[in-house]
Amino acid sequence: xxxxxxxxxxxxxxxxxxxxxxxxxxxxxxxxxxxxxxxxxxxxxxxxxxxxxxxxxxxxxxxxxxxxxxxxxxxxxxxxxxxxxxxxxxxxxxxxxxxxxxxxxxxxxxxxxxxxxxxxxxxxxxxxxxxxxxxxxxxxxxxxxxxxxxxxxxxxxxxxxxxxxxxxxxxxxxxxxxxxxxxxxxxxxxxxxxxxxxxxxxxxxxxxxxxxxxxxxxxxxxxxxxxxxxxxxxxxxxxxxxxxxxxxxxxxxxxxxxxxxxxxxxxxxxxxxxxxxxxxxxxxxxxxxxxxxxxxxxxxxxxxxxxxxxxxxxxxxxxxxxxxxxxxxxxxxxxxxxxxxxxxxxxxxxxxxxx
Amino acid sequence: xxxxxxxxxxxxxxxxxxxxxxxxxxxxxxxxxxxxxxxxxxxxxxxxxxxxxxxxxxxxxxxxxxxxxxxxxxxxxxxxxxxxxxxxxxxxxxxxxxxxxxxxxxxxxxxxxxxxxxxxxxxxxxxxxxxxxxxxxxxxxxxxxxxxxxxxxxxxxxxxxxxxxxxxxxxxxxxxxxxxxxxxxxxxxxxxxxxxxxxxxxxxxxxxxxxxxxxxxxxxxxxxxxxxxxxxxxxxxxxxxxxxxxxxxxxxxxxx
Amino acid sequence: xxxxxxxxxxxxxxxxxxxxxxxxxxxxxxxxxxxxxxxxxxxxxxxxxxxxxxxxxxxxxxxxxxxxxxxxxxxxxxxxxxxxxxxxxxxxxxxxxxxxxxxxxxxxxxxxxxxxxxxxxxxxxxxxxxxxxxxxxxxxxxxxxxxxxxxxxxxxxxxxxxxxxxxxxxxxxxxxxxxxxxxxxxxxxxxxxxxxxxxxxxxxxxxxxxxxxxxxxxxxxxxxxxxxxxxxxxxxxxxxxxxxxxxxxxxxxxxxxxxxxxxxxxxxxxxxxxxxxxxxxxxxxxxxxxxxxxxx
Numbered sequence: 001x002x003x004x005x006x007x008x009x010x011x012x013x014x015x016x017x018x019x020x021x022x023x024x025x026x027x028x029x030x031x032x033x034x035x036x037x038x039x040x041x042x043x044x045x046x047x048x049x050x051x052x053x054x055x056x057x058x059x060x061x062x063x064x065x066x067x068x069x070x071x072x073x074x075x076x077x078x079x080x081x082x083x084x085x086x087x088x089x090x091x092x093x094x095x096x097x098x099x100x101x102x103x104x105x106x107x108x109x110x111x112x113x114x115x116x117x118x119x120x121x122x123x124x125x126x127x128x129x130x131x132x133x134x135x136x137x138x139x140x141x142x143x144x145x146x147x148x149x150x151x152x153x154x155x156x157x158x159x160x161x162x163x164x165x166x167x168x169x170x171x172x173x174x175x176x177x178x179x180x181x182x183x184x185x186x187x188x189x190x191x192x193x194x195x196x197x198x199x200x201x202x203x204x205x206x207x208x209x210x211x212x213x214x215x216x217x218x219x220x221x222x223x224x225x226x227x228x229x230x231x232x233x234x235x236x237x238x239x240x241x242x243x244x245x246x247x248x249x250x251x252x253x254x255x256x257x258x259x260x261x262x263x264x265x266x267x268x269x270x271x272x273x274x275x276x277x278x279x280x281x282x283x284x285x286x287x288x289x290x291x292x293x294x295x296x297x298x299x300x301x302x303x304x305x306x307x308x309x310x311x312x313x314x315x316x317x318x319x320x321x322x323x324x325x326x327x328x329x330x331x332x333x334x335x336x337x338x339x340x341x342x343x344x345x346x347x348x349x350x351x352x353x354x355x
Numbered sequence: 356x357x358x359x360x361x362x363x364x365x366x367x368x369x370x371x372x373x374x375x376x377x378x379x380x381x382x383x384x385x386x387x388x389x390x391x392x393x394x395x396x397x398x399x400x401x402x403x404x405x406x407x408x409x410x411x412x413x414x415x416x417x418x419x420x421x422x423x424x425x426x427x428x429x430x431x432x433x434x435x436x437x438x439x440x441x442x443x444x445x446x447x448x449x450x451x452x453x454x455x456x457x458x459x460x461x462x463x464x465x466x467x468x469x470x471x472x473x474x475x476x477x478x479x480x481x482x483x484x485x486x487x488x489x490x491x492x493x494x495x496x497x498x499x500x501x502x503x504x505x506x507x508x509x510x511x512x513x514x515x516x517x518x519x520x521x522x523x524x525x526x527x528x529x530x531x532x533x534x535x536x537x538x539x540x541x542x543x544x545x546x547x548x549x550x551x552x553x554x555x556x557x558x559x560x561x562x563x564x565x566x567x568x569x570x571x572x573x574x575x576x577x578x579x580x581x582x583x584x585x586x587x588x589x590x591x592x593x594x595x596x597x598x599x600x601x602x603x604x605x606x607x608x609x610x611x
Numbered sequence: 612x613x614x615x616x617x618x619x620x621x622x623x624x625x626x627x628x629x630x631x632x633x634x635x636x637x638x639x640x641x642x643x644x645x646x647x648x649x650x651x652x653x654x655x656x657x658x659x660x661x662x663x664x665x666x667x668x669x670x671x672x673x674x675x676x677x678x679x680x681x682x683x684x685x686x687x688x689x690x691x692x693x694x695x696x697x698x699x700x701x702x703x704x705x706x707x708x709x710x711x712x713x714x715x716x717x718x719x720x721x722x723x724x725x726x727x728x729x730x731x732x733x734x735x736x737x738x739x740x741x742x743x744x745x746x747x748x749x750x751x752x753x754x755x756x757x758x759x760x761x762x763x764x765x766x767x768x769x770x771x772x773x774x775x776x777x778x779x780x781x782x783x784x785x786x787x788x789x790x791x792x793x794x795x796x797x798x799x800x801x802x803x804x805x806x807x808x809x810x811x812x813x814x815x816x817x818x819x820x821x822x823x824x825x826x827x828x829x830x831x832x833x834x835x836x837x838x839x840x841x842x843x844x845x846x847x848x849x850x851x852x853x854x855x856x857x858x859x860x861x862x863x864x865x866x867x868x869x870x871x872x873x874x875x876x877x878x879x880x881x882x883x884x885x886x887x888x889x890x891x892x893x894x895x896x897x898x899x900x901x902x903x904x905x906x907x
Contacts, residue, residue, distance in 0.1 A: 056704055058711075134889040140703040141648040145839050146888050149881040152836060156878050208470040215469025215476060216462055216483070219448070223456045226445030233405060233439075235431035235460025235523060244466045274832060278711055285708060290447070313723070320715030324694060327709045331702075 003210055006293055007203060014199040018192060030195040031186075032307040036300050037198035038260040039280075041205055043299035044292055045252030046280050048209055051290035052218065053245040054225035055136060056144050059151030060253050060280050065272030066124040067254030068261035069158055072170040074116035075262075077163070078108040100174060113176035117258045124254030125247050132246040136239065148274065155272040169268030176262035184262045194263060201259065202296075205252060209292055221245060222290070275316050282323040288333025298334070356419060358383045358527055358558050359404070364413035366399050366582075373399040374410070375582035381527070386549060386559045388569040391579035392602060397562040398440055400579065401531055404560075405437050406430040418526065432460040436525035440532045440562075442512045444504040450515045451500040454487040457522030490518040494548070510541045517548065521557075528552060530561035534568050546572050570594065578602075612869065618748035620865045626754045626823070628861025629761035630656075633816040634838025635845065635853035636768065637809035643785035643848050644798075644805040647706040651690070651714035652813060653835030654721075658683045659814025660826035661721055664730045672735065680814045686717075687810025691803045714831060721828040732821040753822045760819040764812050765854055781805060785848075833877060840884040846894025856895065 021027045046060050079097065082088050088109075091097050096115040102108050111119070135146045158164045165171075175185030183190055184197055212218050223231040224238050232238050261267040270276070283302055287295030302319075305311065311318040326333065357380035366374040373396045381387045389397050403410040406427035415423040422430050431437075436457070444453050462483055464476040491497040494514040499507060504515055513533065520528055533549070534542040546568050553559055563569045569576060570590045578586040578593065580602045586593060593599055612620075634652055641649045662679035670678070690713055698705075734741065735756050742749035772778040783791040784801040792798055817826065824830075841860050845852030860880060867879050887894070 056707065134885075138888055138892070141707060142843075142888055142892060144707045145648070145836070145843075146885055149836060149884050152832075153878050153881050156875065160872060160875055211472045212466070212470045215472070216459065216464045216480065217466055217469045219452060219456055220459055222448055222452075223445045223459075226447060227443045229407065229427075230439065230443035230445065231456065232427040233407075233431055233437050233443075234456050234519065235428045236456070237426075237428045239426075248466070275715070278715065281708065282712075314719070316715055317719035317723075320712045320719060324709055324712035324716065327705050327712065328694065328698070331705050 003214065007207055007210070010199075010206065010296075011203055014196070014203075018195060022192075027191060030191050032304055034191075034195045034198040034263060035260060035307055036303040037195075037202045038256040038263070039303045040296055040299035041202055041256040042253045042280055043283050043287075043295050044202075044205060044209060045249035047284045047287065047289070047292055047295035048213070048221075049245050049249040050281070050284050051288070051292075051295070052213055052221040052225060053242050055242055055246065056281065057147045057246075057249070058144050058274070058277050058281060059147035059149075059154070060249070061272050061274070061276035062151040062154035063124050063128060063250040063253035064257040064260075064276070065154050065158060065267070065269075066127060067120045067257030068267040068271060069164050069170065069257075070120035070123055071113070071116045071176075071258040072173045072261050072267050073163060074111040074119060075113050075174055075176075076108075076170055076172055077110060078102075080107070080109045083109065103172065113174065113262065117176065120258050121251055121254045124257075125251050128247045128250030129243065132243045136242045136246060148277070151272070151274055151277050155269060155274065158269045158272050165268075167269060169266055169271075170261075171266035173261055173265050173267070176259070184259055186263055186265045198259065198263075201255070206292065206296065213292065217241060217244075225290070275319075278323070279316075279319050282319050282326075286322060286326050286334055291333065294333060357381060357416075358385075358418060359560065360414075360416040361400075361404065362414045362416075364400065364403060364415065365411045366396070366403050366408075367411045373582050374403060376413075377577075377579065377582070377584045378413075379577050379584065379587055381558060381560050383526075383558055384553065384556065385574045386553050386561070386572055387575050387577065388573040389560070389562045389577045389579060390564070390566070390569055393564075394581075395579040396582040397579055398531060399582075401437070401529055401562055405435065405529055428460070431523065434524075434526040435529065436520040436523040436527070437529035438513075438516045438520050438531055438533060440535060442509075442516050444512055444516060444519075446503075446505040448504055449501050450496065450504045450507065450511075451484070451487055451491065453504045453515055454490055454518045454522045455483050457490070457519035458483045458487060460523055487518075487522055490522045491515070493521070493551075494518045509536055513537065513541075513545070521552065525557060527558045527560060530559060530563075532562055532564055534563060534565045542568055614746070615748040618746050619750065620869070621862065622745065622748065622750045622754055624862030624865030625858060626757050626820075626861070627864060628858035629758055629854075630816055630820050630824075630834070630857075631837045631841045631860055632854045632857025633761050633764060633812055634834050635841035635857055636765070636850045637813045638838055638842040639848050639850050639853060640781075640805045640809045641802075642842075644781060644802050645695075647703070647710070648839065649806070649809065650707065650710040650835060651717060651831070652809060652838060653831030653833070654714050654717040655683055655687060655810040655813030655831075656817035656820075656834050657721060657826060657828065657831045658686060658717065658810075659817030660732070660821040660830075661725055661730065661817075661828070662814070663818035664732050664821060664826065665725070667732060672732070676815070676818045679818055680811050683814035683817075684807045684811040687806040688803050691806035695806075696799055696803065714835070718828055718831060725828060727828065729825045729827045730821075731825045732818065734822045735819075751823060757816075757819050757823070761816060764815060765850070768808075768812070768850065777804065836884070837877075837880045840880050840887070843884060843887055843892070844895055846896050849894070849896065852894065852896040 017033065018030065021029050042060060042064055046057060049055050049057055079088055096111055097109055098112045099107050099109050131150055135143065138146055159167060175183040175187065177183045178197065182193060182197065184194060220231065220236045220241050223236060224241060228238055283299050284295050287298040306315055359381040362378045364374055364377045377400060389400065391397050402408055404415055406422070406425050409424040413423065414421060417430070417433060417435060422433065445456065462479050464479050468476045488497060488500060491500055494517055496511055496514045496518070499511060504512065507515065533545050537545060542565060549559055549572050573590055576588065576590055576593045577584055578599050585598050585602065586596050588596065634656060637652045637655065638648060641647065659679050662682055663676045666675035666678050694709060694713060734753050736752045741752060743752050772782055780796045781801050781804060783794065783796060784798050788798050837860065841853055841857045844860065845856035860883065864876055864879055867876060
């Protein structure tokens with residue numbers, strides 16, 4: 001199948017990169033590559049929403065933050081003072097709670113990472129669902145502003161709540177043991193396994209998403225993007241399709257938030273900031289909107305460069321410039337499907353500039 | 356029993372009374388046409404029936420059930436399919452993919468099935484593809500299946516849009532000015548096609564400007580003027596109707 | 612709540628309300644001529660404040676403010692000419708992304724030029740502790756400057772649109788671009804003017820409010836979202852309704868401080884925005900039919 005080729009290629013590249021870093025003893029790159037993988041997860045989810053369903057979201061960092069913050073809070077907030085409560089006892093009996101020692105040696109009682117992860121992702125999905133029903137009826141500026149507003153609310157709540165650590169965020173987040181011997185954490189020894197965990201999740205997401213866009217629903221999404229009225233007239237439940245896509249992309253963002261938070265051992269309010277959301281949108285736009293692989297490629301390249309500090313203090317400015325330049329000169333992105341065709345015409349007719 | 360029954364339908368846009376107390380019925384197997392001068396409210400009437408927007412007042416029964424105010428996709432899945440006055444194909448999709456969208460309401464694979472690529476969806480997808488190709492063949496444009504739909508010639512786009520509407524296997528087909536922008540040969544082709552469609556047991560309701568097309572193929576004609584129904588009869592009688600002649604040819608000519 | 616406190620909250624609400632209204636009118640002016648929402652509107656306010664503060668070191672206050680407004684207007688015009696003028700019927704999504712990009716760019720330039728520090732102009736009259744008595748409440752005279760300047764702007768704008776040729780041409784363009792073109796109006800120039808005008812009123816508001824609200828490089832986004840809330844609340848495109856809506860939002864916010872923590876104050880505006888968008892996207896004072904005709 002032609003569709004599995006890019007997936008195989010990606011898997012191959014992931015392995016090659018890891019091997020190369022091992023030989024050249026530059027395994028410290030793996031840390032940024034792991035973080036890049038999680039950010040790319042947000043981006044491919046947003047790509048599905050923006051590129052295929054045609055709905056802009058300027059609040060996706062909000063979903064990332066919901067995932068990350070909830071998981072962090074649930075795995076660090078000490079429940080010992082409330083031990084007497086019946087609910088806590090029930091949760092404990094269900095095996096959802098665990099005890100560990102904090103850095104000062106005191107025992108703290110908190111949710112297990114699995115319970116926290118599932119709660120966080122489900123909460124994000126629920127919020128996306130409740131927000132999506134009214135928001136997705138809006139179009140254009142209204143949708144952009146409404147999602148931007150949602151993003152700002154999440155940011156403000158994170159910044160203002162004692163529970164979420166205010167400006168400091170939450171730190172000391174424990175590792176997330178997926179399976180015995182496989183833990184998501186910033187632990188130096190597990191750098192390689194974390195790299196593979198992150199990229200395995202990205203691969204899985206890409207598999208599911210590329211299946212989806214080539215399915216009946218994917219076709220319907222592209223139809224909505226093309227002409228919503230005609231899609232409805234053909235029996236496509238546009239509201240439902242858009243909502244499902246919105247929830248799915250929010251879930252991907254939340255999953256990324258959960259995993260990256262456990263990997264980094266903490267999360268801060270900047271992860272919920274508007275600039276993060278704008279950055280995600282920028283990367284999807286550069287990748288060519290309706291192009292999952294383009295978005296992934298651009299997501300990896302730009303996030304990696306940004307995380308390596310390549311853009312220095314001009315990090316945000318670079319994304320602003322990229323955003324404007326792309327929208328002015330190549331509104332279909334750098335890696336859209338017609339690019340080959342355009343290159344051909346460019347070479348054939350020298351007097352004809354790039355469209 | 357009538358397949359479609361429109362009773363006392365009104366549509367107001369602010370001060371404009373675009374459809375004013377229109378009632379008519381479409382019998383199964385009929386070809387029924389709605390004609391009228393520009394701005395008579397034909398397309399508005401259509402949009403009220405297809406659910407693009409709800410009527411201000413009145414009822415629409417389709418297959419014995421009330422459908423006014425329903426979402427267009429619900430009406431579509433009950434077996435009403437349509438084309439648009441200014442062709443609305445999906446850009447970026449091939450002609451075949453456009454027709455495959457037409458089969459959306461005749462297939463069911465959902466979000467999860469699509470993501471997980473279950474064997475059942477695999478089979479369904481193949482069936483959608485094959486059936487869609489059949490409809491492209493019926494319209495004589497199967498060789499264009501792989502081309503981007505919106506880059507086709509106008510007549511070909513009409514054909515693809517027809518195929519898309521038929522792919523839903525409707526019981527009632529709404530055609531909004533199917534001959535608009537076509538030359539006389541293509542119009543004749545459309546007329547032949549509409550008859551073929553009816554012979555397959557599909558009821559047709561069309562809005563049309565081109566009188567020759569309407570007179571040739573329709574069983575019955577509804578005439579609208581300024582949102583009101585002024586006549587409903589067979590093509591022969593409509594041609595004799597003084598009121599119709601008056602609105603089409605103007606006051607003075609009818610007085611002669 | 613004592614009566615003095617009530618008046619104090621009210622005055623604060625009215626002050627902020629006028630500022631929001633000015634930002635909203637900035638949105639409306641550009642929206643009316645182009646049909647786009649300029650996401651960089653808040654940055655004009657920031658620029659006005661920042662420029663006036665820097666220029667004040669070199670020249671007297673009135674001159675500094677006038678020059679700051681002029682420079683911001685120039686920036687507005689340049690942005691329009693460089694980034695927007697030559698686009699051929701761009702999609703809404705494209706325009707949203709471009710103006711967001713512009714807002715980031717202006718903000719980043721401001722960050723590198725002025726740093727992260729919070730700045731302010733000196734009080735126009737007296738100083739921080741000078742206060743005048745209004746119905747028993749002690750309020751800063753700067754509040755009166757803000758209210759006065761903003762209401763003057765609103766008044767001047769409505770006269771401008773009603774009685775000057777340029778204003779009438781801009782209105783013609785907003786009402787029917789094609790017909791305006793046929794009458795010999797160059798719609799592209801009108802768009803440039805609308806950017807200049809919005810930048811100018813934003814900058815003036817930014818300078819006048821600076822002594823009490825302070826200015827830093829990042830205030831633009833918050834102002835933009837509140838200005839947008841007000842623009843939507845009043846009905847997009849209608850400037851007089853924006854003033855009413857601005858006062859409403861300002862007063863609601865001011866009084867919410869007494870029941871909610873300050874940090875959640877922004878959340879109120881956004882919650883109002885979301886509710887309005889869902890319930891009455893045509894605004895409190897707008898007509899539903901008119902909104903239906905606009906490209907949502």
